[in-house]
Amino acid sequence: MATTVTRIEKLVGKRLRRKEDPRLITGTATYVEDIKRPGMQHAVIVRSPHGAANIKGIDTTKAAALPGVSAIFTGKDITHVGSVVCGADLPGLRKPVHHILAQDRVYFVGHPVAVVVASDRYIAADAADLVEVDYDVTQAVTDPEKALAPGAPAVHPEWPDNTAFLYHQTGGDIDKAFADADVIIKQRITSQRLVPNAMETRGVVAEWLQADRALTLFTSTQIPHLARTILAGQLGIDENRFRLIAPEVGGGFGSKLNVYAEEALMGFITMKINKPVKWIESRRENFQVTIQGRGHVDYFELAAKRDGTMLGLRLKLIQDLGAYHQLLTPAIPTLSVLMMPGLYNFRNIDADVVGVFTNCVPTDAYRGAGRPEATHGIERMVDLLAAELNMDPAAIRFKNFVQPDQFPFPTATGLNYDSGDYGATLQKAMDMIGYDDLRKQQAAARAAGRLMGIGISTYGELCAFGPSPATPAGGWESATVRIEPTGKVTVHTGTSPHGQGQETSFAQIAADELGVPMDDIIVLHGDTAIIPYGIGTFGSRNTAVGGPALYYALQDIKEKVKKFGKMLLDAEEVTFENGVCRDPKTGKEITIQTIAGAAYRAMKLPPDTDPGLVATKFWEPSNFAFPFGAHIIVSEVDRDTGEIAIKRYVAVDDIGNQLNPLLVDGQLHGGAAQGLGQALWEQAVYDDNGQLITGEFMDYCMPRARMMPWIESSHTVTPSPVNPLGVKGVGEAGTIGSTPAMVNSVIDALSTLGVRHIDMPLTNEKIWNLVNGAKA
Amino acid sequence: MTKQIISVTINGARQTHEVEPRLLLIHYLRETLGLTGAHIGCETSLCGACTVELNGKAIKSCSMFAVQANGAEILTIEGLASADGKLHPMQEAFWNEHALQCGFCTPGMIMVSKQLVERNPHPTDVEIREGLDGNLCRCTGYQHIVNAVRAAAKAGA
Numbered sequence: 001m002a003t004t005v006t007r008i009e010k011l012v013g014k015r016l017r018r019k020e021d022p023r024l025i026t027g028t029a030t031y032v033e034d035i036k037r038p039g040m041q042h043a044v045i046v047r048s049p050h051g052a053a054n055i056k057g058i059d060t061t062k063a064a065a066l067p068g069v070s071a072i073f074t075g076k077d078i079t080h081v082g083s084v085v086c087g088a089d090l091p092g093l094r095k096p097v098h099h100i101l102a103q104d105r106v107y108f109v110g111h112p113v114a115v116v117v118a119s120d121r122y123i124a125a126d127a128a129d130l131v132e133v134d135y136d137v138t139q140a141v142t143d144p145e146k147a148l149a150p151g152a153p154a155v156h157p158e159w160p161d162n163t164a165f166l167y168h169q170t171g172g173d174i175d176k177a178f179a180d181a182d183v184i185i186k187q188r189i190t191s192q193r194l195v196p197n198a199m200e201t202r203g204v205v206a207e208w209l210q211a212d213r214a215l216t217l218f219t220s221t222q223i224p225h226l227a228r229t230i231l232a233g234q235l236g237i238d239e240n241r242f243r244l245i246a247p248e249v250g251g252g253f254g255s256k257l258n259v260y261a262e263e264a265l266m267g268f269i270t271m272k273i274n275k276p277v278k279w280i281e282s283r284r285e286n287f288q289v290t291i292q293g294r295g296h297v298d299y300f301e302l303a304a305k306r307d308g309t310m311l312g313l314r315l316k317l318i319q320d321l322g323a324y325h326q327l328l329t330p331a332i333p334t335l336s337v338l339m340m341p342g343l344y345n346f347r348n349i350d351a352d353v354v355g356v357f358t359n360c361v362p363t364d365a366y367r368g369a370g371r372p373e374a375t376h377g378i379e380r381m382v383d384l385l386a387a388e389l390n391m392d393p394a395a396i397r398f399k400n401f402v403q404p405d406q407f408p409f410p411t412a413t414g415l416n417y418d419s420g421d422y423g424a425t426l427q428k429a430m431d432m433i434g435y436d437d438l439r440k441q442q443a444a445a446r447a448a449g450r451l452m453g454i455g456i457s458t459y460g461e462l463c464a465f466g467p468s469p470a471t472p473a474g475g476w477e478s479a480t481v482r483i484e485p486t487g488k489v490t491v492h493t494g495t496s497p498h499g500q501g502q503e504t505s506f507a508q509i510a511a512d513e514l515g516v517p518m519d520d521i522i523v524l525h526g527d528t529a530i531i532p533y534g535i536g537t538f539g540s541r542n543t544a545v546g547g548p549a550l551y552y553a554l555q556d557i558k559e560k561v562k563k564f565g566k567m568l569l570d571a572e573e574v575t576f577e578n579g580v581c582r583d584p585k586t587g588k589e590i591t592i593q594t595i596a597g598a599a600y601r602a603m604k605l606p607p608d609t610d611p612g613l614v615a616t617k618f619w620e621p622s623n624f625a626f627p628f629g630a631h632i633i634v635s636e637v638d639r640d641t642g643e644i645a646i647k648r649y650v651a652v653d654d655i656g657n658q659l660n661p662l663l664v665d666g667q668l669h670g671g672a673a674q675g676l677g678q679a680l681w682e683q684a685v686y687d688d689n690g691q692l693i694t695g696e697f698m699d700y701c702m703p704r705a706r707m708m709p710w711i712e713s714s715h716t717v718t719p720s721p722v723n724p725l726g727v728k729g730v731g732e733a734g735t736i737g738s739t740p741a742m743v744n745s746v747i748d749a750l751s752t753l754g755v756r757h758i759d760m761p762l763t764n765e766k767i768w769n770l771v772n773g774a775k776a
Numbered sequence: 777m778t779k780q781i782i783s784v785t786i787n788g789a790r791q792t793h794e795v796e797p798r799l800l801l802i803h804y805l806r807e808t809l810g811l812t813g814a815h816i817g818c819e820t821s822l823c824g825a826c827t828v829e830l831n832g833k834a835i836k837s838c839s840m841f842a843v844q845a846n847g848a849e850i851l852t853i854e855g856l857a858s859a860d861g862k863l864h865p866m867q868e869a870f871w872n873e874h875a876l877q878c879g880f881c882t883p884g885m886i887m888v889s890k891q892l893v894e895r896n897p898h899p900t901d902v903e904i905r906e907g908l909d910g911n912l913c914r915c916t917g918y919q920h921i922v923n924a925v926r927a928a929a930k931a932g933a
Contacts, residue, residue: 017871024879025867025886027813027853034812122798199817199825199880199914250815250880251914283818499878499915662874669917670877697822697912705908705918710901734917 011508011518015662018504019518029248032203032220037276040205041070043269044124045262045279046114046131047288048106051140051359051690052153055104055113055133063116063130068123071273072131073265074114075101081268082234084261084324087226087472088331093165096156096357098324100234100261100268106135107155108323108359109690110288112261117269117277140359140690144320145297147356155323155357164321164355165330169337171412172348177312181303185384190759191296191373193320193684194677195700196366200250201281202290206266210274214241219263221246222256222496223536226473227263228528234264235271246526249498253674254365255290256498257538258327287695291329292684293366295320296336296373302381303348308389308396312348313378315340319355322362328369329362330355331472335370335462338413342378343422343460343628344400349412359690365538367674368461368735375459376760379740383456383747384756392439393456393744394430398423401458408623408721415462417626418728419718420654426458426630428716429652433632446752451637451771452647455745456630459737463729464544464625464722476620477541478532479550481510481557483613485600487593489514489521494534495546496526500667500731502542505659506550509725513554514561514592515579532616540729543659544625548723553617560613563606564595625720625728629653631672631741633709637749642768644680644746646709651737653713656720656728664730669711671734677703678735679742683761701761782846786811787855795842802826804842805852813853813883817912824911827884828852834891836910853883856890865933866890866924875924877915885911885921893929901926 023029060072084098102113114131118124139153146152147162154160178184205218215237221227221244228244235242249256262279269277281290301314319333337351386396401422402409409417430436438454445452466475478494491510495502507521524530535541558576565574565581569588574581579592595613598604602611634647651668658664681701685694694700719726739760746762747755755770779794786809793808805811805828814837817825821839828837829851856864866886869875876882885908892899892907899907904925905918913921 017874021871021876021879024876024882025853025863025870026857027811027883029879030812031815031880033816034806121803122796197914199823199878199912200815201817249878251878253914280816283820283823499876501877666874666877666916666920669919670915671917673917674914696820697818698820702912702914703917704912705905705922706902708905708918711917711919 011511012659014660016504016508016660018501019507020501020503031200031248031250032205032218033280035205035218035247037205037207040276040278041117041119041273042121042124043115043117043266043277043279044128045112046116046128046133048102048109048111048113050106050135050137051109051142053106053135053137055102055106056136057134058114059132060114063127066123066127066130068119069116069127070119071117071269072114073101073269075099075103078268081264084326085230085259086325086327086329088328090165090167090330093330094159096324100265108361109692110285110361115265115269117273140688142358142360142686142688142690144318144356144358147358148354155359159357162357164357167334167353168351169413170350171414172312174312174314174348174350177348178303181311182306183304183385183388185302185381185388187300187381187384187757189298189300189377189380191294191298191376192760193295193363194293194366194682195287195684196253196255196290196293197702198251198253198255201283201286202256202260202262203280204263204266205276205278206270207276208270208274212241213237215267216243217263217267218245218247220249220256222252222498222538224496224526224528225494225533226536227259230259231264231267235267243529246496252498253367254293254369254538257365258291283697284695287700288692289361291326291362291364293363294373295363298373298377300377300381302385304385306389308391308399310344310346310400312346313340315351317351317353319353320358320360320363321355322358322360324362326362326364328472329364332363332365332370336374338415339371339374339460339462340378341411341413342375343402343458345402347412360686367671368732371461371732372675372736372739375736376740379457379459379744380757383744387751387756394426394435397426397456397458416623418623418720418722420626420628421716421718422458422628424716425628425652425654428714429630429632429650432652432712432714433634433648433650438634451639451749453635453745453747453749455633455635455741455743455748457737457741457744458630460626460628461733461736462624462626463540463732464621465539465541466545466621468620474535476535476618477545477549478534478616478618479546479553480532480614480616481553483557483596485597487516487520487596489516491521491523491550492531493523493525493546493550494531495542496537497542498537500537500542501660501663502546505543505663506547508659509547509550510554513558515577516592540731544723544727544729545621547725547727549617549619551724552619553615556615556617557613560609561592561595563609564599565590567604567606568595568598621722623722625656625722627653627655627728627730627733629733629737631737633741633745635745635749637746637767637771639771642764642771644762644767648712649709650712652715653733653737654716654718655730655733657717657726659727665713667730668713668734671732672711672738673703673708675735675738676742679739679760680762780843782843784845785849787852797841797843799842800838801840801842801845802837805837811852811854815880815883817881824884824888825881827887827911829887834888853886856886864890865931866928869924869928869931869933873920873924873927875916875921881911881913885913889925889928892925893933897929899925899929
């Protein structure tokens with residue numbers, strides 16, 4: 001008999017430490033690399049050292065002769081395996097066929113050419129070094145603007161203009177907006193390529209069971225079900241005999257919202273050799289072959305009245321796609337277009353996007369995916385306008401914000417902002433940081449010759465991807481609630497959390513709805529054999545799409561619990577609260593634990609009711625959710641070294657209701673670190689030959705503890721009307737809000753020297769040259 | 777390749793194995809001994825996910841051969857909690873302060889934080905941040921890790 005525990009205190013909204021942590025802090029969690037299978041072989045991939053080359057021949061003789069090598073495969077062996085899938089579509093989109101091993105040519109450094117399989121990882125690495133590939137090196141092009149120039153080397157010979165697609169979107173009357181303008185601000189703004197760098201690289205363990213024609217594949221992914229569907233197609237196997245498991249996943253940030261060549265390749269190998277096989281990506285490979293983010297060159301033109309009223313925005317967006325399309329590559333810049341008006345009340349936009357092939361690894365979704373680029377653009381443009389009109393950057397924002405009574409607000413880009421009070425977040429941030437006083441301090445600092453800056457970013461975001469027609473793969477999410485016969489609760493979510501903490505926050509929702517203790521609930525995810533089909537984790541959608549799916553599944557199961565309660569109490573009506581069904585007439589009570597036992601024992605059933613207590617819900621929102629906020633950064637530039645000191649960082653974010661503010665803080669801090677990384681330190685640099693010259697942590701500057709400021713965080717709460725939890729999504733907000741605040745702050749510091757814009761990252765060298773150039 | 781015999785004491789237990797001289801210590805721990813708590817994040821000593829304690833000092837086990845550890849005493853994340861499962865105060869602090877998200881860097885972070893507080897029982901925030909300089913975390917922005925180390929120091933970890 002189950003113990004009866006009733007609880008009245010609500011858990012949603014509380015700062016609770018996480019249920020998933022005990023295994024993580026004791027080193028007992030299982031990531032892909034921790035998995036061993038009997039007879040398991042190890043794969044090492046031979047990759048192109050060239051940005052562009054024709055393959056004249058591959059000699060595997062020496063490698064095959066090495067004791068311990070069990071197999072070697074090259075491009076000719078995999079022609080029957082489906083190529084890497086691009087799930088995005090645009091009119092006229094050119095899609096190169098990207099085989100999982102190169103055929104007759106390679107088109108980026110890291111392009112997989114052959115794979116060596118051996119009994120031991122050291123032997124496999126030795127053998128990979130012995131594979132001889134004869135390359136005829138051709139000219140590469142890595143800069144998207146150079147790739148568009150006439151006569152540029154063709155990344156794909158069949159498309160000499162290197163253009164994958166042209167995309168145009170317009171809204172309102174852009175010509176009139178510019179005709180009516182008193183001022184027009186023009187600026188070229190870049191958003192450099194970034195390396196997502198999840199601390200766990202990618203990895204795959206694949207095991208084929210010939211007798212059952214069954215494949216089990218462990219992979220470090222954010223989208224287990226979608227990956228299974230796609231890989232089953234590539235490998236030509238039955239989806240229902242294919243179990244894909246995302247075990248513990250060590251970070252993704254969009255880089256694992258993808259289906260990669262190596263996943264299909266390991267499936268192919270295990271089916272071929274009839275033994276399990278493991279491949280673990282090295283960090284160098286992760287830099288070279290896992291998708292990168294951003295990669296924009298944007299030309300903005302902003303039309304405004306002299307009083308600061310913004311009228312319209314034009315954008316020419318050049319998207320560096322890389323050498324081929326990964327899962328969503330061409331779709332990412334269209335998200336930038338959607339968000340280009342930011343939080344501002346103007347209805348005229350025009351965007352021309354050109355997607356450009358380069359001899360680089362593909363770009364795709366990296367935390368924010370298109371929205372940081374848009375936000376950085378509009379927030380820079382607003383500051384440029386303020387500078388032009390000699391207005392305060394806060395005042396010009398207040399003047400142009402969409403107002404609280406305008407929601408739902410239809411944008412010129414076709415979105416419908418759900419809810420918000422943009423002025424409230426900015427005012428709160430200004431109050432926290434003491435804005436007016438800061439401007440006085442700044443005047444004094446300037447008088448003393450110091451370079452002090454105050455940077456504001458007021459960002460908005462579209463996230464919580466759904467409904468389905470607005471997404472490439474289904475904009476819904478699934479949840480199953482199983483109340484076991486003892487009253488313990490098992491939750492299945494179709495999302496695939498990998499650090500975000502839904503094992504905790506979803507247990508909070510279930511605990512409140514069912515009135516059982518947190519410890520009686522477990523949340524499972526990431527295994528296609530256990531979990532009903534789900535879409536996965538990306539675009540800040542776990543809580544805002546997966547959460548409501550769970551909420552509605554819980555409502556269904558509560559109805560069933562009440563039916564059993566009525567029957568067992570012999571009552572006409574019952575209430576269900578805090579895990580107890582109660583007959584209000586007699587005061588008699590029965591606990592959910594007792595009801596669960598009775599529902600499975602099924603000696604007697606309520607009318608039209610089946611035994612058991614399981615409910616599954618597939619739920620889809622009617623709209624995106626739109627978090628927003630205001631970040632303010634105070635910085636000071638050292639004239640002698642070009643170093644930037646971050647003096648204060650205040651963030652006021654509105655992500656709707658919060659399930660667990662402790663987890664919210666963690667998401668925002670981590671997001672801000674990645675956003676500051678882009679603003680100040682990070683950049684993937686390719687040379688003209690296609691070499692990634694920032695291909696290790698030694699050369700690619702990652703944010704470290706001593707580089708990060710203390711973030712003073714606060715919130716306003718504007719519930720989203722789009723879902724019953726009133727949540728908006730928090731995963732990407734920090735990344736989107738932080739970058740322009742940082743850049744605006746430094747440019748404000750240098751504005752007395754006549755600096756109007758600087759492209760990221762704001763390295764010490766770049767700043768020193770600006771400061772000292774200005775002196776001279 | 778001629779193998780060599782090494783003996784090490786790991787988490788209090790004596791271990792003797794024949795290993796290739798080129799076997800990295802992290803692979804010895806993970807593959808030979810099945811202690812998969814320490815992780816490989818970069819293979820170049822720059823991320824610290826592989827941090828373990830060797831003869832009382834936090835070291836990066838991806839940049840050391842197993843044979844170099846012959847005769848050493850090693851403590852890994854698996855050996856940090858007491859035998860009855862009671863967590864080390866640093867583990868407890870990481871849990872309380874939400875100092876981890878994906879958890880991949882966490883074993884290394886905890887090992888280096890333990891050393892930090894042992895060397896400097898009352899660190900300032902700046903000293904904590906400097907002490908964590910060899911370890912990368914991509915999830916947390918470090919703020920909650922700083923909170924955890926401060927809290928553990930206060931608790932006398």
